[in-house]
Every structure is written in structure tokens, then in C-alpha cells.
Amino acid sequence: MQRTSTWGPDYFHKVVDCQWACPAHTPVPEYIRLIADGRYSDAYMVNWKSNVFPGILGRTCDRPCEPACRRGRVEDEPVAICRLKRVAADNKDDIRDQLPRPAAQSNGKRIAMVGAGPASLTVARDLAPLGYEITIFDGDAKAGGMIRSQIPRFRLPEEVIDEEVGYITGLGMALRLGERVDSLKALLAEGYDAIFVGSGAPRGRDLDLPGREEARANIHIGIDWLSSVSFEHIDKIGKRVIVLGGGNTAMDCCRTSRRLGGEDVKVIVRSGFEEMKASPWEKEDAIHEDIPILNFRVPKEFTHENGKLTGVLFEVVKAEIDEKGRRKLVNSGEPDEHYACDDVLVAVGQENAFPWMERDTGLEFDEWDMPKVNPITMQSSIPNVFFGGDAAFGPKNIIWAVAHGHDAAVSIDKFCQGEDVAVRPPPEFSLISQKMGIHEWSYDNDIANDRRYRVPQRDKAVSLKDVKMEVELGFDRDIGYKEAERCLNCDVQTVFADNLCIECDACVDICPVDCITFTVESEEADLRQRLKQPALNLEQDLYVSGKLATGRVMVKDEDVCLHCGLCAERCPTGAWDMQRFTLEMTHAGAACQSR
Amino acid sequence: MTYILKPQLHHPKLAANSLGYTRRDYEGSVSTLCAGCGHDSISAAIIQACYELELPPHRIAKLSGIGCSSKTPDYFLGNSHGFNTVHGRMPSVLTGANLANKDLIYLGVSGDGDSASIGLGQFAHAIRRGVNMLYIVENNGVYGLTKGQFSATSDKGSKSKRGVVNHDAGIDLVGMALQLGATYVARSFSGDKEQLTPLIKAGLAHKGAAFIDCISPCVQFNNHNGSTKSFDYVREHNEAVNRMDFITPREPIRADYAPGSTVKVQQHDGSVLSLHKLAELYNPNNRAQALGYLQARGGRGQVVTGLLYIDPDARDLHDGLDTVDTPLNELNAAELSPSVAALEKINASLR
Numbered sequence: 001m002q003r004t005s006t007w008g009p010d011y012f013h014k015v016v017d018c019q020w021a022c023p024a025h026t027p028v029p030e031y032i033r034l035i036a037d038g039r040y041s042d043a044y045m046v047n048w049k050s051n052v053f054p055g056i057l058g059r060t061c062d063r064p065c066e067p068a069c070r071r072g073r074v075e076d077e078p079v080a081i082c083r084l085k086r087v088a089a090d091n092k093d094d095i096r097d098q099l100p101r102p103a104a105q106s107n108g109k110r111i112a113m114v115g116a117g118p119a120s121l122t123v124a125r126d127l128a129p130l131g132y133e134i135t136i137f138d139g140d141a142k143a144g145g146m147i148r149s150q151i152p153r154f155r156l157p158e159e160v161i162d163e164e165v166g167y168i169t170g171l172g173m174a175l176r177l178g179e180r181v182d183s184l185k186a187l188l189a190e191g192y193d194a195i196f197v198g199s200g201a202p203r204g205r206d207l208d209l210p211g212r213e214e215a216r217a218n219i220h221i222g223i224d225w226l227s228s229v230s231f232e233h234i235d236k237i238g239k240r241v242i243v244l245g246g247g248n249t250a251m252d253c254c255r256t257s258r259r260l261g262g263e264d265v266k267v268i269v270r271s272g273f274e275e276m277k278a279s280p281w282e283k284e285d286a287i288h289e290d291i292p293i294l295n296f297r298v299p300k301e302f303t304h305e306n307g308k309l310t311g312v313l314f315e316v317v318k319a320e321i322d323e324k325g326r327r328k329l330v331n332s333g334e335p336d337e338h339y340a341c342d343d344v345l346v347a348v349g350q351e352n353a354f355p356w357m358e359r360d361t362g363l364e365f366d367e368w369d370m371p372k373v374n375p376i377t378m379q380s381s382i383p384n385v386f387f388g389g390d391a392a393f394g395p396k397n398i399i400w401a402v403a404h405g406h407d408a409a410v411s412i413d414k415f416c417q418g419e420d421v422a423v424r425p426p427p428e429f430s431l432i433s434q435k436m437g438i439h440e441w442s443y444d445n446d447i448a449n450d451r452r453y454r455v456p457q458r459d460k461a462v463s464l465k466d467v468k469m470e471v472e473l474g475f476d477r478d479i480g481y482k483e484a485e486r487c488l489n490c491d492v493q494t495v496f497a498d499n500l501c502i503e504c505d506a507c508v509d510i511c512p513v514d515c516i517t518f519t520v521e522s523e524e525a526d527l528r529q530r531l532k533q534p535a536l537n538l539e540q541d542l543y544v545s546g547k548l549a550t551g552r553v554m555v556k557d558e559d560v561c562l563h564c565g566l567c568a569e570r571c572p573t574g575a576w577d578m579q580r581f582t583l584e585m586t587h588a589g590a591a592c593q594s595r
Numbered sequence: 596m597t598y599i600l601k602p603q604l605h606h607p608k609l610a611a612n613s614l615g616y617t618r619r620d621y622e623g624s625v626s627t628l629c630a631g632c633g634h635d636s637i638s639a640a641i642i643q644a645c646y647e648l649e650l651p652p653h654r655i656a657k658l659s660g661i662g663c664s665s666k667t668p669d670y671f672l673g674n675s676h677g678f679n680t681v682h683g684r685m686p687s688v689l690t691g692a693n694l695a696n697k698d699l700i701y702l703g704v705s706g707d708g709d710s711a712s713i714g715l716g717q718f719a720h721a722i723r724r725g726v727n728m729l730y731i732v733e734n735n736g737v738y739g740l741t742k743g744q745f746s747a748t749s750d751k752g753s754k755s756k757r758g759v760v761n762h763d764a765g766i767d768l769v770g771m772a773l774q775l776g777a778t779y780v781a782r783s784f785s786g787d788k789e790q791l792t793p794l795i796k797a798g799l800a801h802k803g804a805a806f807i808d809c810i811s812p813c814v815q816f817n818n819h820n821g822s823t824k825s826f827d828y829v830r831e832h833n834e835a836v837n838r839m840d841f842i843t844p845r846e847p848i849r850a851d852y853a854p855g856s857t858v859k860v861q862q863h864d865g866s867v868l869s870l871h872k873l874a875e876l877y878n879p880n881n882r883a884q885a886l887g888y889l890q891a892r893g894g895r896g897q898v899v900t901g902l903l904y905i906d907p908d909a910r911d912l913h914d915g916l917d918t919v920d921t922p923l924n925e926l927n928a929a930e931l932s933p934s935v936a937a938l939e940k941i942n943a944s945l946r
Contacts, residue, residue: 073607074604074605074606074607075604439597439598445599446599446600447602447603447604449602449603449604502631502814502818502826503786503826504631504633504636504786504812504814504826505635505636505639505785505786505788506630506631506632506635506636508639509635509636509638509639510597510601510625510626510635512601512602512603512604512605512619513604513605513606514605514606514609533606533608533609534608536608549827549830550830560606560607562602562604564599564602566597566599566601569597569630570597570626570630570631570635571630571631572629572630572631572814572815573631
């Protein structure tokens with residue numbers, strides 16, 4: 001196996017599992033250390049720079065970072081990264097003077113944005129301070145998009161949305177709210193230098209089953225219904241509610257129903273409980289609010305009497321693996337089941353809808369009738385039209401919308417400055433020793449043994465009474481500190497210098513997780529088996545040194561390294577050093593220009 | 596010196612032995628020796644050996660004297676019995692403990708100063724009496740705690756860190772142990788745990804006086820050009836006479852080597868030492884030949900390592916004294932006080 005090349009941004013970035021997993025590559029360990037240090041405003045700004053909506057994401061993010069977190073591989077649960085982000089947002093001081101200033105003068109380029117959701121707002125934040133004249137169109141009365149319309153207030157208070165959306169709109173841009181764009185042709189004709197489409201995936205899927213028409217008054221599309229609740233057009237629902245679907249929207253629907261008069265609320269889902277799309281913690285929250293989740297039931301018919309919904313009939317299914325190894329739902333042989341209810345909420349998915357895009361504008365569509373978008377540049381087949389968020393590749397989540405927004409902003413900036421959009425700016429990175437004394441480091445390398453802390457919640461009896469009352473109370477500063485101390489500081493890297501090693505084995509002997517082996521080199525597959533602990537997690541790299549004096553090599557399995565620095569503390573020659581790796585994505589602006 | 600505790604978190608796949616203990620359960624506190632000290636590798640080998648032998652930690656007694664090496668029992672087997680004796684007096688205390696309770700497994704840990712200078716007489720008598728123990732000397736050829744003077748095992752002609760040449764002859768503890776009647780004698784190197792760990796395992800299983808001289812470079816004071824106990828010197832001059840696999844009575848015996856090149860030696864407890872010969876003519880059952888071989892190779896500057904001598908049928912101090920099977924510390928008044936009739940009988944026989 002070749003000696004590992006650690007040069008460049010990628011090798012050590014991959015070791016920081018959380019940052020690597022985050023679509024926006026937020027420097028997670030960095031802001032967690034700032035929280036532990038009580039520097040909440042600084043922690044907030046590190047987040048704000050990367051992911052734009054720390055307070056919102058600290059409550060609602062899909063947290064791809066947490067399943068990736070190394071802590072989850074050495075004990076039961078990962079660090080509560082998402083809720084720590086909220087600690088930064090909750091405890092920060094007034095950070096307005098740290099925000100970019102509105103541009104002193106226009107650079108003469110006009111950009112239109114369709115939709116005022118997280119993708120468009122990210123593009124606007126990146127471009128407005130550079131002098132771009134930005135106009136945002138949205139059919140709703142307030143900016144925020146799905147953040148405001150689809151996420152219930154008891155998960156995300158309106159003040160948080162107003163604050164973080166306000167930081168962006170305060171950078172100077174024209175908001176044309178209540179103005180739905182209904183023609184791409186007309187928008188193109190207005191002569192904008194670039195157009196960004198961040199219109200989301202606004203159409204909730206319907207269920208075309210017998211009885212759908214007859215009982216229509218009590219059958220609601222989940223996301224439309226949530227939006228009506230958010231904008232206070234709806235404030236009650238029947239006592240008995242069935243929610244169809246197993247995603248996060250279904251979880252929001254059932255929990256909202258409990259707050260609007262629903263007493264007997266059930267979620268009924270086609271798939272098995274484990275295969276549901278909803279995040280585990282959202283299912284947990286629903287169950288905590290006395291909402292049963294019934295699985296393996298496929299809706300067959302809406303039953304009704306005298307034009308009024310009486311319930312839903314379900315076929316009971318089971319999962320089977322067919323000859324080709326695919327999982328299929330087949331009839332279980334049990335009789336159909338009928339569940340009575342007053343209202344049904346249909347939350348079986350959502351899709352993109354572009355009725356406002358004429359098909360003769362030159363914009364190319366693919367076989368699924370989605371606009372063709374380059375996944376790296378976010379550019380469509382019309383060079384000055386860019387896409388992002390759910391509008392680009394179908395429903396994902398806020399953090400992906402932010403990542404798309406940053407990429408699209410880079411493209412728009414390059415496009416407007418006459419540069420090749422395909423040439424992408426590399427991220428900035430650095431690697432700096434953290435040695436402060438013989439055995440002192442600039443970070444706390446003493447690993448905390450604490451298990452993951454639970455976020456305190458408001459009493460259920462109280463929180464179920466008010467749809468606007470936030471359920472989660474967030475970590476206070478003390479618990480926030482303790483949870484922050486669980487972070488392993490994976491960005492502080494173990495860096496090995498072949499030429500200094502005397503092969504004394506001190507690092508091998510001290511390593512608490514048996515990461516390090518000195519052995520003769522061989523092919524990777526063989527090497528992985530021969531380590532002190534076999535390296536069976538193939539997603540994690542091996543760090544292989546050059547040949548040492550005895551002809552052997554040092555091999556480190558990155559998988560479960562605690563980054564405790566004991567290898568470096570016990571190394572007599574400084575062959576091991578702990579070096580902090582920083583990676584900063586290049587956003588739109590001077591740094592992304594190639595000249 | 597490391598100020599933090601070694602994290603409790605361990606590799607998720609770390610295996611437990613039949614007692615339910617992982618290797619980490621045989622550790623002690625974090626070493627306070629200098630970074631890179633050879634002694635820490637020996638501690639790691641002891642931990643590995645005890646884990647693999649599946650020894651119950653509370654049945655092991657570790658005894659040591661004074662010095663860097665004698666500090667190490669704090670860094671392994673944190674749940675075993677320990678005794679730090681006066682300088683050089685470990686062999687006597689160990690002998691006493693062994694007489695009182697022969698059921699414990701005795702591990703004596705000492706250094707070149709503790710055993711070859713102040714404790715030389717103690718060393719000699721514990722060996723010649725055949726105390727059932729494993730006696731390890733962590734031999735770095737230098738007084739590290741007092742900043743690098745030559746020790747009694749420093750080779751004549753070797754240089755100190757400051758360039759002074761040693762004019763005294765070095766004591767060869769392996770040669771002494773052989774002459775004094777040790778029934779298991781080995782030499783190893785802290786930088787070669789693959790060799791050292793099986794030697795420790797077999798030494799712990801051996802009944803009688805087992806002795807291992809383990810060369811252990813002092814990174815701070817004796818790891819330079821001119822030293823004969825540095826990593827580089829030992830690696831260059833190491834002549835291993837054999838490689839050993841230690842096979843417990845429970846394990847099946849595998850033949851990993853070509854027939855003819857492997858010698859199997861069965862110890863009294865049923866364990867088998869499978870010795871793969873590296874030096875064609877070396878025979879570890881011949882004390883006189885071992886002494887001659889060591890002298891000849893030593894004279895050429897070679898460091899001979901491996902299992903140098905074994906007497907699988909050895910007897911120990913208790914056999915010699917013909918003590919009862921029950922450990923002496925478990926005998927109570929009823930067993931220790933003869934009845935009036937018995938006393939009469941004894942007295943009568945003496946009249």
C-alpha cells in the first residue's frame with residue numbers, strides 16, 4: 001500500500017467526519033470548542049458563515065453530522081451537535097456589528113430570485129455584500145419559504161425565523177413578497193443578469209383512492225395544511241385524526257393535530273417502523289405525545305357517509321424479499337382493517353412543480369420533467385439561470401439548500417464577472433501544531449466519559465395546549481458545556497513524521513483504542529486484517545507512513561482514534577504531533593475569482 | 596510525563612478473555628516515566644501476557660525494588676497485589692511472600708541497578724533457591740533516575756551520553772542466572788514484543804526460578820552512538836537463537852514451522868513451548884553449552900536473545916523444603932499445634 005498523501009484539503013477533512021458529512025462543511029469541532037469556552041457569539045459566527053441559519057438549524061436540521069460523528073463509534077451515541085448549535089444561538093450577544101455591511105455601491109449586476117426560502121436567502125447573503133442588486137419574489141407574505149410555512153412553531157419559534165431571515169434581508173435587497181412568479185418567460189424578459197430559482201418542492205402528493213372526492217372536505221394535503229396553520233388560516237381539527245405517511249412532514253402533522261384539538265391522533269404508514277423516512281428523534285417526539293405509529297398498513301379507501309369522512313380502510317401487508325433480493329410489501333393474509341376518524345392528513349411525499357415555466361424558453365427538462373441542472377455549478381441549460389434547494393434535485397432539507405445556495409452564488413458571481421463557471425474555487429485549508437508545552441496542548445485532550453445529555457422539554461400537558469409554544473427548552477449553559485466536552489476534537493489531527501520515528505513503540509502502548517501498528521507493508525486489504533485491531537470500517541482511511549529504519553511502516557486506522565494526543569505525549573522524538581486542521585469553503589467574492 | 600488519565604473508551608471490538616476481562620483491564624495507571632522509555636513496552640508485554648494467559652488479576656503478586664524499572668508495577672496490573680521493597684531487597688521479600696502463600700503467581704520486577712549492584716546478593720540467593728517466580732530485569736545499562744551514570748551492566752568500552760568510556764567490566768545477569776541454577780533463562784528486547792510476550796507467558800507458567808534479562812533502551816540517557824543498549828545497537832547486533840510460541844494446555848498444538856526445525860518442550864503444568872530454531876546448533880536444554888555460546892557471541896559484541904535455557908522438570912523451593920500442599924498462611928491453630936499425644940510421640944522419639 002502506498003504511503004498516504006496527507007497534502008491537500010481532502011485527507012484530513014475526511015477524518016473530521018462531522019464536517020465531511022455536513023453539506024455546507026461547517027467546522028463543527030471548532031464551534032463546539034468555542035461553546036465550551038463560553039464564546040457563544042464567536043461560535044455563532046463560525047456557524048453563520050457556513051450554514052447561514054444557526055438558530056433555525058439548531059432546532060430543525062436533519063443533522064447528517066450526527067450519524068457520522070466518531071463518538072458514536074466508540075460509545076453509544078454521537079455528540080448532540082445540532083442542539084449545541086442552538087446553545088450558541090441562544091446565548092450569543094448582539095452580533096449585528098459582526099455581519100457584513102450592505103454594499104456601499106452597486107456593481108451594476110441585477111439578480112432575480114424566485115422564492116424566499118433558505119436556498120435563495122443563502123445566495124442573497126453571499127452576493128448582496130458584493131454589490132449585486134438583488135430582487136426576491138415570493139408568493140407568501142413573509143420571507144423564509146418552507147422554514148416559515150412548513151415547520152411548526154412549537155419546533156421553531158417565529159422570532160428565530162424573523163431574526164435570522166432579517167440578518168440577510170438587512171444586507172440590502174428588494175423583497176417583492178406576495179408576488180408569485182407565474183412566467184419564466186416574463187422574468188427572463190426583464191433583463192436580469194442572472195436568475196436563481198429556489199422555489200422549493202411545493203406540491204404535496206395526493207392519494208387518489210376511492211372516496212377521495214366524496215370526503216374531500218376532511219382530507220387535507222399535509223404541507224398545505226401545515227402552511228395554513230403557520231399563517232393562522234386554520235386553528236382546529238377533528239378529535240380523531242389519521243396521518244398517512246412516514247416522513248418528517250407526517251410527524252409535524254400529527255404533533256400539530258394534537259395541539260389543535262386532536263385527541264386520538266394516529267400515524268399509519270405503509271412501510272415498517274424502521275424504514276420510515278422520519279428521523280428517529282422526530283418519531284420519538286411523536287410517540288412521546290401519545291401518538292401511536294401503526295406500520296405495514298396500506299390505505300385502500302376513504303370511507304364516508306352522507307358526504308362526510310368516516311374513516312380509512314387499510315390492507316395489512318408484510319415485507320418479503322423476492323428472488324432478486326429486493327424488499328417488497330405483500331398482502332399478509334390478515335383481514336383489512338378500518339380505522340374511524342374525523343380528519344385525514346395526507347403526508348406521503350412532495351414533489352417539484354414548475355407550472356410557471358414555459359417549455360419554449362430554451363430551458364431543457366429531463367425524462368422526469370425536471371429542469372436539467374449541473375450538480376456542481378447549479379447552472380441550468382440557460383446559462384444565466386441557476387437552481388438550488390428542493391427546486392434543483394427534489395426534496396432534501398435546509399442544510400442542503402444552504403450548500404446549493406453557496407455553490408450557486410459562486411457560479412453567479414463568476415458568471416457575472418465573465419469567468420468560467422465550471423472552474424471551482426478550492427477550499428482554504430491549514431494544518432497548525434497545537435503544542436503549547438512538553439505535554440500541553442491548546443485543546444482539552446482529556447476525554448470526557450459523559451454519555452449524551454437529553455435536551456430538556458417543556459411539560460407535555462403545557463406544551464400540547466399551544467401550537468406556538470416551543471417544546472424543546474434547549475441545553476442551558478452548564479449542560480451545553482458538558483455536552484461540548486464530549487466532542488473528540490477530530491479536527492486536531494495526529495500527524496506523523498517518518499524521519500523522526502525511532503520505533504520505540506510508546507505510541508502503540510499508550511493508544512487507548514489500538515489505532516497504531518508498526519508492521520511490514522502489504523496490500524491494503526491484507527494490511528487491514530493484520531493491524532493490532534483489524535480495520536474493518538472500510539469507509540475510514542488507513543494512514544500509512546514511508547519505510548522506517550527497520551523496514552516496517554507505521555499504519556494508523558483513523559476509524560476510532562480519540563484524538564486524545566497521548567501518542568504525541570508519549571513520543572520521545574516528536575514524530576507524532578497534534579495539528580489542527582482548518583478548512584474553509586470559498587464563498588462568492590474576490591477569493592473565488594481565478595484572476 | 597502525561598497528566599491526563601488514559602481515556603476509558605476503548606476499541607469497540609476489543610475482545611474479552613474467558614474471565615470476561617479485556618486487555619485494558621490488566622492495565623495500571625498512566626506511566627510517569629520519560630516518553631519512549633523501553634520499560635513501558637515491557638509493561639505492555641506483561642499486560643498482554645497476563646491477558647492472554649487469562650490470569651485472574653487478584654492471584655498475581657508483583658514485587659519490585661527501587662529505580663525506574665521498579666516504578667513500573669504501578670503501570671500494569673492495577674488490580675493485583677503489589678509491594679515496593681527497599682532498594683535491592685525485592686528477592687528476599689518475594690521469597691518470604693512465596694513461602695507464606697505459594698498459591699499466588701509471583702512476578703519480580705527489577706532493574707540493572709536494583710539487581711546487579713545493591714541487590715546482587717539478594718538476586719543470587721533467590722535464584723539459587725529456586726523460588727517459584729518470574730524475575731524480570733529491565734536492563735538499560737544506565738542510572739536514569741540519577742541522570743545517566745554507568746550501571747553495573749554497562750559493557751566495558753561503551754560510552755556515556757557525555758562521551759566518557761566505561762572502564763569497568765559489565766555484569767552479565769544471564770550468565771550469572773545460569774551459573775546460579777535458574778531453570779528458565781531468557782533474554783529479550785523491549786523493542787520486540789513479538790519475542791518478549793511469549794517469553795513472559797512461559798516464564799509465568801514455569802515452576803521454579805525463571806529469569807528474563809530484558810534490554811530496555813533509556814531514551815533519555817542511553818540511546819546514543821557508543822551505547823550498547825540503544826535501539827539501533829540492539830537491533831543491529833541482536834542474534835535471536837529461537838522464536839517461541841507459548842501454548843497453554845487448553846490450546847491445540849499447531850505446527851506452523853517445517854518439521855525438524857521445531858522443538859517442543861512440555862512444562863509441568865502441561866503448557867508447551869514450541870521453539871522454532873533460528874540458530875541451527877543451539878540447544879536450550881544444555882546449561883553448559885548455553886554458557887559457552889553466550890560467552891563466545893558476547894565477546895563478538897552480539898546480543899543473544901530468545902529462550903536460552905529451560906529445565907522443564909525443575910523443582911522449586913517448596914519442593915526442596917517439602918512443605919505441605921496448603922499455603923502456610925492458610926494453616927490455622929488446630930493444624931499448627933500438635934496434640935498432646937503427638938507431642939509425646941515426638942518427644943519419645945528424641946529420647
